[in-house]
Amino acid sequence: MNRALRYATVGVIAVSLLGGGTAAAFAVPKDLHSSASVVATAPAAASLTAKASATRVNAWQEFRISGDAKGxxxxxxxxxxxxxxxxxxxxxxxxxxxxxxTYSVRVKLGIKGVNQLRMGAGSTVSPVVQVTVR
Structure with missing residues (x-):
């Protein structure tokens, strides 16, 4: 469905709902270039993985955290x-x-002991990885 038609459909439904009607009263138009019906799909939930290149490092020693970013x-x-x-x-x-x-980032830590780290993008966060700094 082209963009203008989508916006027009959303506008008509919004006006109907604001005016006290129901969205079910309006049929979803078919794509003008295809005989298939329009199927709404929810976007895939975003997720992050994380893996540290080392689990034990000296203070300020560089290591990497890398992983996959789906969605x-x-x-x-x-x-x-x-x-x-x-x-x-x-x-x-x-x-x-x-x-x-995918992603990969260089990290240096100075806080000695077990450090709990994760990757974040907005409200999406990875599982925790632990890196011990000596």
Missing amino acids: LKAGTKVTVQQKQGTKWVSLPAQTPVNRTG
């Missing part, structure tokens, strides 16, 4: 988040999702 557009920024106390804090380490749906 996120290429160019979407993913940010490293660190659990500090009870809060998740975004670190100044971020990278865009590439066109194949």
Whole structure:
């Protein structure tokens, strides 16, 4: 269905609902270039995976966190988040999702001990990865 027809359909339904009608009173038009009916599909839920290149590092030693970003557009920024106390804090380490749906970011940590990290893009977050800093 072309864009103008979609906007017109949405406008008619919105006016109907605001005027007290029901959306069911309007038929969804068929695509003008096809005999198939229009099928509405929900967008896939976004998800992130994360894997650290090392589980034990020295203070300020560089390592990488990489993973897959499903349901996120290429160019979407993913940010490293660190659990500090009870809060998740975004670190100044971020990278865009590439066109194949993957990412890789370099990270350096100075807080000694077990660090809990995850990747975040908006409300989408990865599972937690742990990196111990010596």
